[in-house]
Amino acid sequence: xxxxxxxxxxxxxxxxxxxxxxxxxxxxxxxxxxxxxxxxxxxxxxxxxxxxxxxxxxxxxxxxxxxxxxxxxxxxxxxxxxxxxxxxxxxxxxxxxxxxxxxxxxxxxxxxxxxxxxxxxxxxxxxxxxxxxxxxxxxxxxxxxxxxxxxxxxxxxxxxxxxxxxxxxxxxxxxxxxxxxxxxxxxxxxxxxxxxxxxxxxxxxxxxxxxxx
Amino acid sequence: xxxxxxxxxxxxxxxxxxxxxxxxxxxxxxxxxxxxxxxxxxxxxxxxxxxxxxxxxxxxxxxxxxxxxxxxxxxxxxxxxxxxxxxxxxxxxxxxxxxxxxxxxxxxxxxxxxxxxxxxxxxxxxxxxxxxxxxxxxxxxxxxxxxxxxxxxxxxxxxxxxxxxxxxxxxxxxxxxxxxxxxxxxxxxxxxxxxxxxxxxxxxxxxxxxxxx
DNA sequence: ATTACTATATTTCGAGTAT
DNA sequence: TATACTCGAAATATAGTAA
Numbered sequence: 001x002x003x004x005x006x007x008x009x010x011x012x013x014x015x016x017x018x019x020x021x022x023x024x025x026x027x028x029x030x031x032x033x034x035x036x037x038x039x040x041x042x043x044x045x046x047x048x049x050x051x052x053x054x055x056x057x058x059x060x061x062x063x064x065x066x067x068x069x070x071x072x073x074x075x076x077x078x079x080x081x082x083x084x085x086x087x088x089x090x091x092x093x094x095x096x097x098x099x100x101x102x103x104x105x106x107x108x109x110x111x112x113x114x115x116x117x118x119x120x121x122x123x124x125x126x127x128x129x130x131x132x133x134x135x136x137x138x139x140x141x142x143x144x145x146x147x148x149x150x151x152x153x154x155x156x157x158x159x160x161x162x163x164x165x166x167x168x169x170x171x172x173x174x175x176x177x178x179x180x181x182x183x184x185x186x187x188x189x190x191x192x193x194x195x196x197x198x199x200x201x202x203x204x205x206x207x208x209x210x211x212x213x
Numbered sequence: 214x215x216x217x218x219x220x221x222x223x224x225x226x227x228x229x230x231x232x233x234x235x236x237x238x239x240x241x242x243x244x245x246x247x248x249x250x251x252x253x254x255x256x257x258x259x260x261x262x263x264x265x266x267x268x269x270x271x272x273x274x275x276x277x278x279x280x281x282x283x284x285x286x287x288x289x290x291x292x293x294x295x296x297x298x299x300x301x302x303x304x305x306x307x308x309x310x311x312x313x314x315x316x317x318x319x320x321x322x323x324x325x326x327x328x329x330x331x332x333x334x335x336x337x338x339x340x341x342x343x344x345x346x347x348x349x350x351x352x353x354x355x356x357x358x359x360x361x362x363x364x365x366x367x368x369x370x371x372x373x374x375x376x377x378x379x380x381x382x383x384x385x386x387x388x389x390x391x392x393x394x395x396x397x398x399x400x401x402x403x404x405x406x407x408x409x410x411x412x413x414x415x416x417x418x419x420x421x422x423x424x425x426x
Numbered sequence: 427a428t429t430a431c432t433a434t435a436t437t438t439c440g441a442g443t444a445t
Numbered sequence: 446t447a448t449a450c451t452c453g454a455a456a457t458a459t460a461g462t463a464a
Contacts, residue, residue, distance in 0.1 A: 004291070436458070
């Protein structure tokens with residue numbers, strides 16, 4: 001609520017000099033409370049504060065913008081239910097994304113096989129989402145999908161992972177999204193075949209994925 | 214928050230039979246609390262509840278839908294206002310940045326004139342982006358803009374250059390960003406007039422640029 | 427199985443006030 | 446003038462449990 005108010009006041013675009021009591025007035029709380037809320041937003045790294053002599057310059061960080069955008073996407077999804085799929089486009093990229101190892105871990109792999117009804121090829125295709133599809137990507141992040149349940153093993157925690165059925169060039173595949181992703185705009189795609197080989201993909205080539213939601 | 218969750222669960226379209234604990238689980242609170250919240254929503258006439266034997270059928274009222282839509286519009290305004298420009302601030306600096314020579318090269322100059330509709334002053338203003346605006350700078354780097362096409366000449370390769378329309382103190386100008394920049398945080402600004410002279414700028418003085426994306 | 431009351435625990439608020 | 450601390454008051458959450 002506070003963050004949204006700051007955004008409406010223009011803190012997404014640029015630094016704004018804002019006092020605790022002015023935000024408090026807008027939010028209907030006291031100066032003490034709104035000052036504390038601002039401090040908490042700063043501790044959560046949702047805003048960046050530049051301390052001046054008498055005023056504080058406040059700007060919403062990219063993490064804060066993500067949080068707002070997530071909220072925005074929730075509402076957008078609510079009011080546009082008709083779209084059953086989200087299309088994403090991006091360039092093939094090498095190396096593991098944050099979660100490229102899922103299909104190597106038996107506990108995940110079994111769940112994947114049960115959900116999708118096939119054994120995925122042992123390797124994921126990583127796609128760096130194009131700028132034009134950023135909004136689609138964020139919309140996808142905000143969707144509820146089927147979920148691979150997390151677990152503990154060898155003292156490590158493996159979190160929940162969302163899984164969406166999808167297609168590449170009409171071929172069935174699936175997209176994996178860790179619940180607590182860093183939003184690094186890398187999409188992990190798995191399929192019952194080796195996508196890279198079937199379409200002779202090399203790094204940088206563009207691929208379109210249609211994700212069913 | 215509760216109302217939004219109900220909407221996501223589908224209560225906008227039709228009655229859904231929902232228990233306090235299922236909503237509580239989604240919201241991360243106890244059954245007692247979410248049951249109370251549902252009651253409060255009903256008292257506020259934001260939802261309509263049909264009491265059954267074991268479950269309650271819940272649908273969001275038109276008053277509730279209005280409330281959600283108002284929230285949606287807040288976010289929509291935030292992002293449709295914000296997404297059109299990026300503000301950058303930095304100190305005027307002398308010497309050529311990596312690409313300060315563009316407007317001296319006829320092949321680029323012609324394209325610039327066609328795209329902007331004016332003849333730029335023969336000289337660029339270089340701005341060293343302040344630390345506080347690093348994030349904005351990187352955001353700009355990642356944007357797709359209009360593009361000056363690269364070419365070959367005298368055995369040399371001249372790369373693509375992105376160009377963005379912008380303003381300095383409400384005066385029209387433009388920002389040039391080579392596709393393969395070293396990201397040295399120097400912004401190259403051109404305008405139909407001599408910016409330095411018009412604003413009596415000397416090295417180190419701060420300038421704010423509003424870039425349209 | 428679900429709702430909701432009661433008692434208790436926890437969190438949050440804001441006036442007063444120092445910095 | 447603005448921020449932020451202290452502390453009693455008020456609001457809110459949860460466990461246990463009755464309906």
